[in-house]
Amino acid sequence: MQEIKNNLFLKALRGEEVSRPPVWMMRQAGRYLPDYIKLREKYDFFTRVETPELACEITLQPVDQVGVDAAIIFSDILVIPQAMGMTVLLEEGRGPVLPEVIKNKADIDALITGETEDRLDYVMKALALTKRELNGRVPLIGFAGAPWTLLCYMVEGKGSKTFDKAKQFCFTQPELAHQLLQKITDVTIKYLKAQVRAGADTVQVFDSWSGMLSPSDFNIFAAPYLTQIADAVSEDAPVILFPKGSWYALAQLSKGSASGLGLDWTVTPALAREMTGNNITLQGNFDPSKLLAPIPQIKKEVKEMIDAFGVNRYIANLGHGILPNVPVDHARAFVDAVKEYV
Amino acid sequence: MQEIKNNLFLKALRGEEVSRPPVWMMRQAGRYLPDYIKLREKYDFFTRVETPELACEITLQPVDQVGVDAAIIFSDILVIPQAMGMTVLLEEGRGPVLPEVIKNKADIDALITGETEDRLDYVMKALALTKRELNGRVPLIGFAGAPWTLLCYMVEGKGSKTFDKAKQFCFTQPELAHQLLQKITDVTIKYLKAQVRAGADTVQVFDSWSGMLSPSDFNIFAAPYLTQIADAVSEDAPVILFPKGSWYALAQLSKGSASGLGLDWTVTPALAREMTGNNITLQGNFDPSKLLAPIPQIKKEVKEMIDAFGVNRYIANLGHGILPNVPVDHARAFVDAVKEYV
Numbered sequence: 001m002q003e004i005k006n007n008l009f010l011k012a013l014r015g016e017e018v019s020r021p022p023v024w025m026m027r028q029a030g031r032y033l034p035d036y037i038k039l040r041e042k043y044d045f046f047t048r049v050e051t052p053e054l055a056c057e058i059t060l061q062p063v064d065q066v067g068v069d070a071a072i073i074f075s076d077i078l079v080i081p082q083a084m085g086m087t088v089l090l091e092e093g094r095g096p097v098l099p100e101v102i103k104n105k106a107d108i109d110a111l112i113t114g115e116t117e118d119r120l121d122y123v124m125k126a127l128a129l130t131k132r133e134l135n136g137r138v139p140l141i142g143f144a145g146a147p148w149t150l151l152c153y154m155v156e157g158k159g160s161k162t163f164d165k166a167k168q169f170c171f172t173q174p175e176l177a178h179q180l181l182q183k184i185t186d187v188t189i190k191y192l193k194a195q196v197r198a199g200a201d202t203v204q205v206f207d208s209w210s211g212m213l214s215p216s217d218f219n220i221f222a223a224p225y226l227t228q229i230a231d232a233v234s235e236d237a238p239v240i241l242f243p244k245g246s247w248y249a250l251a252q253l254s255k256g257s258a259s260g261l262g263l264d265w266t267v268t269p270a271l272a273r274e275m276t277g278n279n280i281t282l283q284g285n286f287d288p289s290k291l292l293a294p295i296p297q298i299k300k301e302v303k304e305m306i307d308a309f310g311v312n313r314y315i316a317n318l319g320h321g322i323l324p325n326v327p328v329d330h331a332r333a334f335v336d337a338v339k340e341y342v
Numbered sequence: 343m344q345e346i347k348n349n350l351f352l353k354a355l356r357g358e359e360v361s362r363p364p365v366w367m368m369r370q371a372g373r374y375l376p377d378y379i380k381l382r383e384k385y386d387f388f389t390r391v392e393t394p395e396l397a398c399e400i401t402l403q404p405v406d407q408v409g410v411d412a413a414i415i416f417s418d419i420l421v422i423p424q425a426m427g428m429t430v431l432l433e434e435g436r437g438p439v440l441p442e443v444i445k446n447k448a449d450i451d452a453l454i455t456g457e458t459e460d461r462l463d464y465v466m467k468a469l470a471l472t473k474r475e476l477n478g479r480v481p482l483i484g485f486a487g488a489p490w491t492l493l494c495y496m497v498e499g500k501g502s503k504t505f506d507k508a509k510q511f512c513f514t515q516p517e518l519a520h521q522l523l524q525k526i527t528d529v530t531i532k533y534l535k536a537q538v539r540a541g542a543d544t545v546q547v548f549d550s551w552s553g554m555l556s557p558s559d560f561n562i563f564a565a566p567y568l569t570q571i572a573d574a575v576s577e578d579a580p581v582i583l584f585p586k587g588s589w590y591a592l593a594q595l596s597k598g599s600a601s602g603l604g605l606d607w608t609v610t611p612a613l614a615r616e617m618t619g620n621n622i623t624l625q626g627n628f629d630p631s632k633l634l635a636p637i638p639q640i641k642k643e644v645k646e647m648i649d650a651f652g653v654n655r656y657i658a659n660l661g662h663g664i665l666p667n668v669p670v671d672h673a674r675a676f677v678d679a680v681k682e683y684v
Contacts, residue, residue, distance in 0.1 A: 213608075
């Protein structure tokens with residue numbers, strides 16, 4: 001196995017001492033980068049996702065151009081519903097649409113749970129190619145959507161401010177909801193293990209909509225499946241869980257088998273450390289909108305953030321994906337501020 | 343002054359002992375009620391808001407038909423930007439649009455801060471009429487949007503998942519942002535005091551987007567203005583603050599002059615009580631989507647919620663506005679479950 005030259009990220013995840021925190025940004029391979037926009041003008045979304053050479057090129061852009069300490073494979077959480085047989089439409093600049101949603105037991109029974117690795121072979125090829133191209137410069141992160149978040153899209157059929165169709169499904173037909181969540185979980189575990197075999201050094205599970213759930217419903221519809229995934233995949237590689245908005249679950253999740261927990265920007269570093277008892281590596285949590293502030297202010301607030309989290313068991317990141325309208329030099333200022341931290 | 347027959351709500355706000363908690367629902371005068379939909383088909387949104395007889399009729403519907411313990415005047419938080427001279431468009435079923443947004447100092451200087459009570463005379467007339475029609479059955483709640491939330495609309499020009507234009511304005515031009523927030527605050531204080539004179543027994547301040555802010559930015563752009571309003575208006579009537587998503591601010595806000603704090607459904611009753619030291623009346627926090635669950639489950643979970651909050655210093659409510667697709671008998675089951683609490 002190839003040695004990774006800049007292994008700050010993996011050291012931080014393992015809880016080893018580091019000279020400074022590693023830094024990357026969620027959605028770092030994305031629309032704020034002019035070179036990404038050029039590719040977007042030539043190839044539609046799923047062509048970019050499904051063509052290993054394009055996914056690799058896009059994944060490397062922020063490593064080369066912004067100087068992040070980790071690459072995250074360019075892909076989408078909705079490749080899992082696709083691999084399970086659902087149609088996913090994605091128009092540029094609009095959210096995803098799944099025209100045939102899950103409504104009943106027959107729909108769940110019809111979902112495909114086999115051949116996950118074959119069906120998502122393009123992701124494995126993209127990971128393998130990217131790993132080779134990275135040539136050990138920085139670690140490579142794989143990812144998947146969490147079962148609750150995928151259920152949201154598979155039942156609601158599109159993005160939503162409240163996901164009340166998805167929640168209604170869960171509240172009125174909990175047995176079916178659990179069947180669906182378990183199927184997604186089984187497929188996701190196979191998918192993430194395959195990603196590690198293909199070259200991912202770690203994986204992150206995005207529960208983008210877990211904060212829609214009350215703490216008790218989180219414990220019913222989200223936590224058990226996050227835990228299954230973390231338990232199974234952490235046998236192979238460190239796992240980072242990002243339950244966005246579910247600050248209330250930090251204490252509980254810190255006691256499980258995940259190596260890292262992602263935080264959104266509504267949690268203070270002090271409270272996050274207190275809730276997690278310094279048992280786990282924390283990742284986050286700069287307000288993505290704050291990258292629109294003047295550069296000196298970005299640098300000042302990044303320093304304050306690291307002061308508050310501490311250098312160890314910490315991965316600097318945003319609290320959610322980078323916004324499309326962030327100037328590249330502001331993104332670079334964020335990364336530089338972490339690298340300059342003393 | 344007329345005696346209010348069912349004064350559970352005001353007793354709970356004052357921290358007096360009650361036999362059971364009072365109950366009302368945010369957006370209780372709204373689209374889930376068939377009689378509201380009939381009026382919506384005949385009159386456009388601002389006609390309903392600006393015609394005292396219609397606003398009164400809509401305000402009374404949930405009192406008569408669902409049996410809530412308080413009425414809240416039918417109106418909109420965007421009447422303040424309107425009264426300050428901005429154009430607000432509202433198409434049915436879509437969010438509001440403010441075609442000419444605040445961009446610079448000239449735009450802020452041009453805002454009207456005088457004649458608030460005259461400009462919003464239709465709200466005062468609606469309150470006075472509703473007060474008379476209620477005939478002391480239940481208390482009447484007035485309301486306004488919080489300065490931060492109104493700034494979001496006035497700068498962004500429409501609803502947004504991230505309000506990053508509004509945040510960019512605050513982060514890059516903080517002095518202008520504070521000038522704007524102060525103007526909104528001054529107008530809002532006059533507006534709420536006038537509402538109390540017109541008949542409101544209490545007022546609620548909705549900071550619907552405060553949870554978009556990090557805890558430190560909340561302290562800069564939201565908290566000082568909420569505090570000014572609570573300090574000034576609580577001289578005349580009890581004030582309820584609802585900083586949605588800003589669970590991190592509960593401890594701090596509980597120490598101010600507000601009588602009540604609204605909670606969304608991501609906060610457990612136990613944590614909310616712990617953070618606020620049982621110093622203040624708490625209001626909330628049933629997941630609005632949970633009203634789509636079967637009635638027996640709604641009743642069971644309402645009972646658990648009251649068990650957890652306790653009977654005193656508590657006002658049962660949803661954690662956000664009622665959804666348009668909730669069956670009326672489910673809304674009634676929510677209210678009945680509180681009334682049946684023993």
